[in-house]
Structure formats: structure tokens, C-alpha cells
Amino acid sequence: MTSEQRLPILLVDDDESILSTVEFLLTDEGYPVMVAANGSEALARAAAQTPCLILLDMKMPVMDGWAFAAAYRDSPGPHAPIIVMTAAHDSHQRAAEIAADDVIAKPFDVNHLLDLVRKYVA
Amino acid sequence: MTTTEPVNILMVDDQPAKLLTYEAILDDLGEHLIKATSGREALEHLLKTDIAIVLMDVSMPEIDGFELAEIIRQHPRYQKTAIIFISAVRLTELDRLKGYESGAVDYIPVPVIPEILRAKVSVFADLYRKTRQLEALNHDLEQRVEERTAEAQANVMRLRESEERIKVILQNTSAVIYLIDARGHCLQVNRGFEQVFGVTNDEARGQSIYALLPPETSAVWRASHQQVMAERVSNEFEEEIVSPEGIRTYTSIKTPLFDAAGKPSGIVSISTDITERKQAEDERAELLRREHDARLEAEEAIQIRDDFLSVAAHELKTPVTSLRATAQVIARKLQKGSQSAPQWLSDGLRVIDQQSERLTRLIGQLLDVSHLDREQRLGERAPTDLVAIAERLVAVFGARTTRHTLVFSGDERLVAAVDPVAIEQVLSNLIDNAIKYSPEGGRIDVEARLDDHEQVCLSVRDCGIGIPPEKRGDIFERFYQAHADDHRSGLGLGLFISRQIAELHGGSIRAEFPPDGGARFVVTLPVEASVAASIAPKTPA
Numbered sequence: 001m002t003s004e005q006r007l008p009i010l011l012v013d014d015d016e017s018i019l020s021t022v023e024f025l026l027t028d029e030g031y032p033v034m035v036a037a038n039g040s041e042a043l044a045r046a047a048a049q050t051p052c053l054i055l056l057d058m059k060m061p062v063m064d065g066w067a068f069a070a071a072y073r074d075s076p077g078p079h080a081p082i083i084v085m086t087a088a089h090d091s092h093q094r095a096a097e098i099a100a101d102d103v104i105a106k107p108f109d110v111n112h113l114l115d116l117v118r119k120y121v122a
Numbered sequence: 123m124t125t126t127e128p129v130n131i132l133m134v135d136d137q138p139a140k141l142l143t144y145e146a147i148l149d150d151l152g153e154h155l156i157k158a159t160s161g162r163e164a165l166e167h168l169l170k171t172d173i174a175i176v177l178m179d180v181s182m183p184e185i186d187g188f189e190l191a192e193i194i195r196q197h198p199r200y201q202k203t204a205i206i207f208i209s210a211v212r213l214t215e216l217d218r219l220k221g222y223e224s225g226a227v228d229y230i231p232v233p234v235i236p237e238i239l240r241a242k243v244s245v246f247a248d249l250y251r252k253t254r255q256l257e258a259l260n261h262d263l264e265q266r267v268e269e270r271t272a273e274a275q276a277n278v279m280r281l282r283e284s285e286e287r288i289k290v291i292l293q294n295t296s297a298v299i300y301l302i303d304a305r306g307h308c309l310q311v312n313r314g315f316e317q318v319f320g321v322t323n324d325e326a327r328g329q330s331i332y333a334l335l336p337p338e339t340s341a342v343w344r345a346s347h348q349q350v351m352a353e354r355v356s357n358e359f360e361e362e363i364v365s366p367e368g369i370r371t372y373t374s375i376k377t378p379l380f381d382a383a384g385k386p387s388g389i390v391s392i393s394t395d396i397t398e399r400k401q402a403e404d405e406r407a408e409l410l411r412r413e414h415d416a417r418l419e420a421e422e423a424i425q426i427r428d429d430f431l432s433v434a435a436h437e438l439k440t441p442v443t444s445l446r447a448t449a450q451v452i453a454r455k456l457q458k459g460s461q462s463a464p465q466w467l468s469d470g471l472r473v474i475d476q477q478s479e480r481l482t483r484l485i486g487q488l489l490d491v492s493h494l495d496r497e498q499r500l501g502e503r504a505p506t507d508l509v510a511i512a513e514r515l516v517a518v519f520g521a522r523t524t525r526h527t528l529v530f531s532g533d534e535r536l537v538a539a540v541d542p543v544a545i546e547q548v549l550s551n552l553i554d555n556a557i558k559y560s561p562e563g564g565r566i567d568v569e570a571r572l573d574d575h576e577q578v579c580l581s582v583r584d585c586g587i588g589i590p591p592e593k594r595g596d597i598f599e600r601f602y603q604a605h606a607d608d609h610r611s612g613l614g615l616g617l618f619i620s621r622q623i624a625e626l627h628g629g630s631i632r633a634e635f636p637p638d639g640g641a642r643f644v645v646t647l648p649v650e651a652s653v654a655a656s657i658a659p660k661t662p663a
Contacts, residue, residue, distance in 0.1 A: 015443075015444060017441075017444040017448070018443055018444045018447065021444060021447045021451055025447070025451045028451075028454075087435070087436045087439035089432060089489045106440065106442075106443040107439055107442045107443035107445075107446045107447070107479075107482050108443065108446075110447055110451055111450075
């Protein structure tokens with residue numbers, strides 16, 4: 001499978017530096033990546049091209065993680081698994097609220113993030 | 123004795139033939155006939171038997187009739203016994219009969235006419251019976267009168283005792299008690315009343331109670347009395363009474379009294395002084411109110427603090443995330459590269475990584491305090507190998523320091539039911555402190571083993587600066603820093619949070635200060651940590 005044929009990972013975060021750092025990390029590991037700065041943008045990206053995995057921040061302007069998750073699940077499938085990335089104290093609670101597939105608390109170890117991504121993307 | 127019961131008739135004659143004749147004459151009467159042939163024999167009968175009538179011959183040997191009659195009369199029991207003489211008596215002899223003042227005496231001339239004898243005996247027998255009956259009735263009556271009298275006397279005694287008791291109670295209670303009639307005139311007041319109003323019972327009796335009272339009290343009492351009389355039931359009133367000592371508060375129970383016709387005839391009132399109680403109640407209510415307000419304020423302040431901390435932590439974590447990820451990504455990239463990176467660059471990246479992780483821990487502590495305070499909650503407990511955690515932390519912290527030597531010792535495996543994240547936090551805090559407070563470096567011993575009491579024992583020992591004795595008592599308090607004046611880093615929360623976590627596991631934490639310096643912190647946890655009600659399982663992700 002070439003990189004052209006692989007579905008991208010959708011990375012959603014309103015913090016530009018996190019967005020660019022993680023994008024660099026994933027791209028460097030060979031994953032195609034598309035980025036969005038809020039839920040609304042993310043919905044547009046996902047509609048344009050089906051992602052294989054969504055890394056989702058919760059607290060964002062315009063459309064937050066909760067609204068995105070609800071709208072995304074209402075959109076025609078198939079739906080990619082969602083990993084919540086949050087700086088909230090109770091990260092597991094946040095993840096449970098939108099029935100996410102996994103969760104990683106900010107700040108994270110990049111090796112830990114890569115381990116999680118590998119769990120969902122071949 | 124009934125009216126038909128036969129009486130005893132004693133017949134005395136020295137000639138048995140005559141006795142037989144009398145017996146034949148009297149037999150029809152149905153009385154009990156006793157025969158005696160001499161005065162002596164007659165006396166013997168009289169001693170043994172109750173005799174109603176003595177029928178005797180006047181002329182007998184030894185003791186004649188008159189002598190016998192005299193002897194009989196001397197005996198108290200026979201003073202009223204009827205005596206009938208049978209004889210051919212001379213007139214002069216008959217005069218002797220008048221000498222007997224009491225008791226019936228009669229005379230039957232010879233020859234005896236049977237009808238006359240029978241009639242006389244019959245009359246005397248009936249008389250005897252009636253007299254006896256009357257005596258019995260009298261006796262019965264007397265006895266009854268006696269009983270009734272005794273009973274009445276006992277009742278009077280009881281009444282007096284009861285009155286005395288009530289009087290003692292009335293006079294010795296601190297309550298204010300009075301009885302009034304329907305018009306409000308005093309029937310009786312007790313000592314409590316006398317003391318409060320300065321009026322004696324004698325002065326008050328017959329007076330209108332409203333005239334005795336201060337005007338304010340009078341109006342209030344009149345209203346309560348009218349209510350009780352109208353409603354015809356007992357009621358309780360809280361009243362203020364103005365006395366020379368000031369205004370006192372009473373609770374008064376006023377009960378209507380009823381006359382024989384069922385009409386309210388007066389009131390008995392019992393008032394208890396509740397001034398002190400009421401004051402205490404008021405004070406208590408005021409204190410409760412203030413305490414409640416203070417608590418609300420405090421809760422509000424805590425809520426504001428927690429909200430702020432929550433927002434602040436989130437905002438702080440975001441740049442740290444970026445900082446740490448960036449440093450890690452650069453380090454990875456350098457490692458993957460063909461050229462080896464300069465030492466100063468990899469060192470610098472390691473510092474950024476370590477310090478950003480440290481910053482994360484500090485932010486976490488701030489939040490842990492507010493959450494442990496409020497929710498007293500741990501994450502889900504699971505069987506956890508504590509040796510694995512300790513060894514991992516020894517490796518992680520060991521890699522970060524060049525001056526300290528971290529050494530693990532203990533069992534090969536040590537499984538306990540704990541919240542693994544929380545316990546790792548405790549050990550991290552203790553190791554971090556050990557490094558921080560041994561600035562000269564040196565050995566740090568980390569141990570994990572079962573102690574003699576089958577409890578999990580985790581300990582961290584350093585050879586650093588220790589803690590001055592006067593500060594050792596406070597080290598587990600929130601925000602306490604034994605070395606605050608040294609400007610060492612930290613929030614003063616590590617040991618506080620560690621203690622909270624240990625206690626939530628049903629365990630404890632303590633500090634020891636070995637004579638050769640440094641400090642040893644020991645956490646003990648039950649192996650089968652009991653699942654306390656306050657420990658809720660974490661919501662599944």
C-alpha cells in the first residue's frame with residue numbers, strides 16, 4: 001500500500017503549535033495527515049475525504065469536540081475511530097461523554113501518542 | 123338465729139314423773155327440752171348450754187326454786203333469762219318474786235293447766251328468739267357502723283396526705299401556679315407566684331388576678347384565659363412576665379376546670395421559666411445561621427478556586443503540550459538522522475523534556491488538591507505489581523540525575539489492590555523530594571516489600587538535608603514547606619496529596635529521620651485494600 005492510497009489521519013486542535021508539531025511527527029512517521037483548527041473545519045475535511053482516524057481536541061472555538069463528535073456521527077458513514085486529546089483534568093470523563101474510542105491526556109509523551117495511533121492505523 | 127330455730131328450755135323438778143308430764147305438755151312446741159332433777163344438775167346445764175327458759179319447781183331438796191333463781195340471776199349471762207316457777211305458792215312467797223328487778227319471771231299454780239303452761243312457755247320462747255335476733259341485728263349494725271367509720275377516717279387521712287403532698291409540690295416547684303374561678307378571682311396561688319408577683323396566697327385569694335398583675339401581663343393573661351374558657355381545652359402559651367428582675371419568658375399550660383354540670387368553672391395555670399432556654403435557643407439559631415453563612419461563603423470560595431484552577435490548568439497544559447512534544451519530536455528526528463547531534467543540543471532537549479514533565483506534575487498537584495478535597499475519590503483499583511512501578515520510577519528518575527544513585531530493593535513481586543496512577547504519583551512525589559532535598563547528591567534507596575504485619579511497605583530513603591525537628595510535625599499539611607526559606611521549588615502539596623492517597627487506600631504515611639541524616643518516608647497499604655464507600659470507580663472511558 002503506497003502512501004497515496006492510505007487514508008489520512010484527521011488532526012483537530014485549535015492550538016497551532018500543537019497542530020504543526022503533531023502533524024510533523026505523524027508525517028515524519030509516514031502517515032498522511034489533514035489538519036483542522038476546529039470542529040467545523042474538521043467536518044468539512046472529513047466530508048471531503050474519509051479519514052482513517054481522528055485525533056480530537058475538545059475545547060475549541062467555533063465548534064468544540066462535543067459538537068463535532070455529535071455532528072460527525074450523524075453524517076453518512078463509514079466513521080473513523082476517535083482518540084480524544086485533552087488537557088482537562090478528568091480526561092477519561094471527557095472521552096466517555098462522546099463515546100470516544102481512546103483518550104490521551106495532554107501533555108503527552110510522543111512515543112505514547114505513536115503507540116496509540118499504531119493501535120488504530122495499520 | 124332465725125325465728126324458727128328451737129330454743130333450750132331447762133325443766134327442773136325433783137320428781138321425774140312431773141318432768142315427764144311437762145315434757146308431754148311442751149313437746150308440741152318443738153323446742154329443745156332439757157331435764158334436771160335437782161338444782162345442782164340444773165346449774166351444770168346452765169354452765170354448758172345457752173338456756174332460754176328455766177321451768178322449775180319451787181320446793182326441792184338441797185336448793186329450792188327461789189335459791190336457784192337467785193344463783194341464776196347473779197350470772198351475767200342469765201340476767202334476762204325467763205324463769206317460770208311451778209308451785210302451790212303462798213301469797214307471802216309470791217311477794218319474794220318482786221325482788222327480781224330484771225328479767226321475766228312468771229308463776230304457774232298447781233295443778234298445772236297444760237294450755238296455760240304451753241302458752242306461757244311459747245310466749246317466753248318467742249320473746250327470747252326475738253331478743254336474740256334483735257341483738258344479732260344490733261351487733262351487725264354496730265359492726266357495719268364501725269367499719270364505715272374506719273373507712274371514712276381512712277379516707278379523710280388519705281385526703282389529708284394527698285392534700286399535703288400537693289401542697290408540698292405546689293410550694294416547692296419553681297413553676298408559677300395559680301387557680302382562678304370563672305370570673306378570674308384567685309382561688310389559690312403557689313410560692314412561685316408569690317415570689318414573682320410579690321403577693322401572698324392569703325392576699326391574693328378572692329382578688330381578681332388581673333388587679334394583681336402588671337398591666338402588660340394582665341392583658342395577655344386575660345386573652346389566654348378567655349381562649350381556654352371558650353375552647354374548653356388545655357392550651358400552651360408563651361408569655362413574658364415583667365418582674366423586678368426584668369422580663370422573663372415563661373411557657374404556661376392553662377387547663378380549664380369544670381363544675382358538676384360540666385360548665386367551665388375556672389382555670390389552673392402552670393408556668394415554667396424558659397428564659398435561659400430560650401436565650402440559648404436563640405443564640406444557637408444565630409450561631410447556626412452564621413455557621414451556615416460562613417460555610418456557604420467558604421463553599422463559594424472553594425468553587426471559585428476550583429473553577430479558576432481548572433481553567434488555569436487547562437491553559438497551562440496547552441503550551442506545555444506543545445513544548446514537550448516539540449522537544450521530543452526534535453530529539454527523535456536527531457536520533458533517526460545519520461549525523462550524530464552535538465551533546466549540548468541533546469542535553470538541552472532533555473532538559474526541556476524533563477522540565478516540561480515537571481511542570482505537568484505541578485499543575486496536576488494543584489488540581490489534585492481541589493479534587494481530593496471535594497470528592498475524596500480515587501480511580502478504579504486493580505491488582506497492581508508495586509515492584510514494577512517502583513523499578514520503573516527508579517529507572518526514569520535515575521536517568522535524569524547524575525549526582526544521585528537510585529537503588530531499588532525489595533520483593534520480586536508485590537501485588538496489591540490499588541489505584542495504580544495514584545500510587546505512582548505518591549512514589550514519584552517521594553523520589554522527587556529525595557532528589558530535591560539531597561543537593562549534594564548521594565544514594566537514594568527505594569524499597570517495596572511486605573512488612574511483618576503483612577502490609578505493603580513502600581519507602582524512599584535519602585541522605586540529604588533532612589527536616590529540622592521543629593518542623594517535622596507539619597510536613598504532611600497542605601502548602602507546608604519545611605525549607606521554604608531556601609527558595610527550593612515546589613508548591614508544598616506533594617506530601618499532603620501523598621497522605622490523602624495513602625489514607626484513601628486505608629493506609630498511612632510516615633516520616634523517619636535516621637540518626638545518620640536524611641529522611642525516610644514510609645507508605646503502608648493493606649494488601650487487600652478494603653473498598654471504602656468513598657472510593658468510587660472511575661467512569662469507564
